[in-house]
Amino acid sequence: MKPINVEAHITGTVWKITVEVGQEVMEGDTLVILESMKMEMPVEAPEDGFVAEIRTSPGASVAEGQVLVLLNPK
């Protein structure tokens, strides 16, 4: 199955990455926490799966729509 692209829903900076490659996640789990305009906003898993790849790092600037994490669906 094709990996799922998990994108940034806002433009901001990466405050924290809360998962590791290979980790199993459930739908709704927080993968990355973004910070924008003094707000912290979680980026959540759209469905259950395993973290295949992390394409960002803490402190990085990200644009809306940029892929942050790839998930392998179950």
Next chain:
Amino acid sequence: MFKTVLIANRGEIACRIAAVLRARGIRSVAVYSEADAEAPHVRAADEAVCIGPAPVAQSYLNQAAIVDAARQTGAEAIHPGYGLLSENADFSRACREAGLVFIGPTPEAVEAMGDKAVARATAASVGVPVVPGSGGAIEDAEAAELAERIGYPVLVKAAAGGGGIGMQVVQRADRLAAALQTCRDRGQSSFGSAAIYLEKYIESPRHIEVQVLFDHHGHGVHLFERECTLQRRHQKVIEEAPSAFVQARPALREGLYASALAAAHAVGYQGAGTVEFIVDPEGHHYFIEMNTRLQVEHPVTEAITGVDIIGWQLDIAAGAPLTLTQDALAIHGAAVECRVYAEDPMKGFLPRPGRIERFDPPTGEGVRVDAGVAAPQDVTPWYDPLLAKLIAWAPTRDEALTRAHDAVAAFVVAPLTTNLAFLATVLDHPHIRAGQFDTGWLERFAKGRL
């Protein structure tokens, strides 16, 4: 009076302080981050100093760089605006030690009011009503006893918490034990502390605050109240002065003013400050906290009293006596402030950084716009999403709301996403016109749940 003042802030408030300084013939110094080199507040000042890279920790919160900038430019005083370093006791002390006047509270006043439990105890000690509750961490047995005494519903909160994490509303005694356990568990996992406290839950509250001004000689006045109930994410969106709810209840009104003055006196307050209260639907008021700084929404008070609050901050900081007297102050008309944010109300008020190509603020009788952006400009994700404040004054509340509505509708910001259309809808809503709302109204309205 000072010859040179440094403004340790950005955006609309830095522009506004620069304008007040210019009007008084005082030289102004702006500070800015690398991301703000083209920002309007840099151009608004007579001189500007870059204090570091975009992240606030390295620029607008960089105390050493700001004090250095003041030394380098010969500034005698620093105005911190609101937010950022405005309520930072260490910065207030650092200014004092560097021989600079901090146009804000003393470190002692910040410390006395900064800790909510200490502030609550101080207010209670001078007879100011506080929300009935434990005021500190308690055991389960004490919690049950206290809940019986103050009456349900009650609110259980994680003592180390913030942002409402672990907070539980308990409607009945048989639900208390489970709520205490949940709250302790969440407190432990989120903050490493299972300590909880308990207080009376105020249903459908309003958020009302009273502006005060005190000089260095112990003389102070209040400048009446502001209605700040319309909020989202605990941040205010529309503020009014006066509050129609308060003005219709003379006992509440007098109680609020007396409580605000007593709380400020109790800490020997100097300068401009705001005492915040929660008010229940029956008109009982309870002290929440004192903000030892200028508030974002101070213009509505200026509009109804004719008092220049930033001007008085400068005079008081320079040691001048406050010549305003309570008897000479009165409310004239009504004012509404709308905060124009770079955010999307239809998507949970998510912030929306972006590009401004057009920025055309409205003009007209009784309309004031305090803006912190201009066209063309990129609104970056680094800072608060507040773009501008629109203040409308009129002889009556209804006319002020109409003026605010018409001005908001004429305000053009493009192509950046803003809350302007949302504000226009809210200002026309029958509940708002009738003064019937509480602190949850705006979020319910945005979610279509009214």
